Amino acid sequence: xxxxxxxxxxxxxxxxxxxxxxxxxxxxxxxxxxxxxxxxxxxxxxxxxxxxxxxxxxxxxxxxxxxxxxxxxxxxxxxxxxxxxxxxxxxxxxxxxxxxxx
Numbered sequence: 001x002x003x004x005x006x007x008x009x010x011x012x013x014x015x016x017x018x019x020x021x022x023x024x025x026x027x028x029x030x031x032x033x034x035x036x037x038x039x040x041x042x043x044x045x046x047x048x049x050x051x052x053x054x055x056x057x058x059x060x061x062x063x064x065x066x067x068x069x070x071x072x073x074x075x076x077x078x079x080x081x082x083x084x085x086x087x088x089x090x091x092x093x094x095x096x097x098x099x100x101x102x
Contacts (some may be wrong), residue, residue, distance in 0.1 A: 008080040021081040023074040 004020050013020045034073040076084060086092075 004075050006077040006080050007074040008076055008084070013075065013077050013078055019066070019078055019081075022077040023076060025074075026085065027090065 002015070004015060005011070006013055
């Protein structure tokens, strides 16, 4: 039997009775607009060559658990999905450290 757990709240997701959402996060190098920074087509080609070299070097990267970074997929339950959609970067969360007054 396949077992799903929400990666946010760690609650078991029952696939027969509730919806399971998956989140994939893509990170890419932002390329400047051509002409905006005085770049020409030759600069763009060189930039892509450098990008190819960087990506080729990432083939051996993993998340510390042996999974390639590009293979990361997160499962969310319905409740956590709603929270994620409302604040995908967690800007509204108060994840600060609380210290006692003593």
